[in-house]
Structures are given as structure tokens and as C-alpha cells.
Amino acid sequence: MTAELTPTFIDQAGFLDLARARRATRSFSNRPVSMAELELLVEAARWAPSPSNRQPWKFLSIADAGLTHQLRDAVAAGCQKLLEKRAGSDARAIEDYLRNFTFFTAAPVLFAVLVRRTHNRLAETDASDIEVEGATMAAGMAMQNLMLAAVANGMVACPMSGPMIARPDLEEILGVSSPWRLMALIPVGWPGPDQPPPPERKRHDLIWTHVPAKE
Numbered sequence: 001m002t003a004e005l006t007p008t009f010i011d012q013a014g015f016l017d018l019a020r021a022r023r024a025t026r027s028f029s030n031r032p033v034s035m036a037e038l039e040l041l042v043e044a045a046r047w048a049p050s051p052s053n054r055q056p057w058k059f060l061s062i063a064d065a066g067l068t069h070q071l072r073d074a075v076a077a078g079c080q081k082l083l084e085k086r087a088g089s090d091a092r093a094i095e096d097y098l099r100n101f102t103f104f105t106a107a108p109v110l111f112a113v114l115v116r117r118t119h120n121r122l123a124e125t126d127a128s129d130i131e132v133e134g135a136t137m138a139a140g141m142a143m144q145n146l147m148l149a150a151v152a153n154g155m156v157a158c159p160m161s162g163p164m165i166a167r168p169d170l171e172e173i174l175g176v177s178s179p180w181r182l183m184a185l186i187p188v189g190w191p192g193p194d195q196p197p198p199p200e201r202k203r204h205d206l207i208w209t210h211v212p213a214k215e
């Protein structure tokens with residue numbers, strides 16, 4: 001079978017619409033997510049690129065509200081500990097920020113994203129970071145594929161690194177151990193009443209420099 005090199009399933013405008021429509025959503029309806037829908041998201045994640053095609057990721061999808069509340073309590077305790085340490089003038093600002101670490105119980109399904117950062121041919125060299133960062137980048141790309149697939153299906157999601165404030169506790173609750181590391185959570189579901197407005201984005205000229213070909 002010849003590989004299909006020219007995708008015809010989505011046009012440029014459609015792709016840009018999809019990329020622009022994805023929002024970090026913190027409000028979900030009660031509608032459940034089916035196994036078929038979850039499979040669609042994992043299928044998209046599976047096609048992300050990774051260094052040497054190692055696919056250094058695993059996804060755990062959690063629909064058990066008891067378990068997600070247990071995770072939330074661990075994150076809330078982590079936030080509380082941090083607030084006690086920072087009892088100074090900026091505690092209020094931090095408190096507002098920390099609210100965005102615990103809303104994930106609002107979603108019908110919570111993905112936990114695990115990354116394996118230990119395959120390292122450059123270990124014990126000055127370039128060791130390359131492989132560790134590469135694995136993290138790859139898992140991030142898989143997360144983006146998963147979230148875009150959700151949006152293409154009319155669903156919403158939010159990438160979350162904030163809950164890693166309680167990483168050891170979350171890993172213990174989820175039974176995650178070396179060589180795996182919990183990297184992020186992604187609540188997914190159907191849009192609730194409070195959808196965020198499109199946020200500002202930096203203009204092209206602020207984020208992009210082009211070096212043209214020499215004449």
C-alpha cells in the first residue's frame with residue numbers, strides 16, 4: 001500500500017480554526033465521555049513525534065470520581081502547604097493562582113500523562129539534558145494531539161501542570177513509579193457554561209524572526 005502523502009481530510013483554514021478554537025477550559029457539563037471518544041483522543045496522541053520514535057508516554061484516563069477527588073485533596077493539601085510557607089503579602093495572589101490547580105474534578109474524565117525520561121544514550125555527557133527534554137517535549141506534543149482531537153470532536157480540555165505541586169502524593173495514589181513520572185493532568189469533557197474568551201496572543205513580529213535566503 002502506498003503511503004498517503006497529501007492529506008486531504010482537513011484544509012488549511014479548517015486546521016487553523018481547530019488550532020484557534022482550542023481553549024484551556026475549566027468548565028464542563030455533566031455529559032459523560034464514552035470509551036469510543038476516549039479511544040479517539042488516545043489514537044491522536046499516539047501519532048505524536050518522539051525522539052527516536054520511543055513514544056515515551058502513557059495515558060491513564062480516570063472516570064472514577066472517588067479517585068479524582070482523592071487527587072484533588074492531595075493537590076489542595078500541597079497548595080495549603082505552599083500558602084503556609086508564603087504567608088506574606090503575595091499570599092492572596094498565589095491563592096487565586098492555586099484555584100486553577102484543583103478544578104479538574106469538574107470534568108467527567110481526567111487524563112494523567114506519564115513520561116518516561118530515562119532512555120538516555122547521552123547520559124553522563126554534557127548533553128544529557130537533550131534526551132530528558134526531548135521526552136518531555138514529545139509527551140507535550142502527544143498532549144496537544146489529544147486536546148486537538150477533543151476539540152475536533154466538540155469536546156473541551158485543559159492541560160495542567162499546576163497539580164504537580166503534589167507530584168509524589170499523586171504518583172503514590174495512581175501507583176506511578178520509576179521509570180515513569182507523572183507529567184500533567186488533562187481534564188476532558190463537554191463544554192460547561194463558563195467558556196473562556198479567546199485570550200490575547202502575541203503578534204507574529206514579536207515572536208518570529210525570519211532569516212531569508214542569501215541572494
Ligand SMILES: Cc1cc2nc3c(=O)[nH]c(=O)nc-3n(C[C@H](O)[C@H](O)[C@H](O)COP(=O)(O)O)c2cc1C
Pocket residue numbers: 022023024025026100101158159160161162163196199
Ligand atoms: C504546560 C501547561 C500547563 C498548564 N497548567 C495549567 C494549570 O495547572 N491550571 C490551569 O488552569 N491552566 C493551565 N494551563 C493552561 C494555560 O493557563 C492556558 O493554556 C493559557 O492561559 C492560554 O489559554 P488557552 O490555552 O485557552 O489558549 C497550562 C497550560 C500549559 C501549556
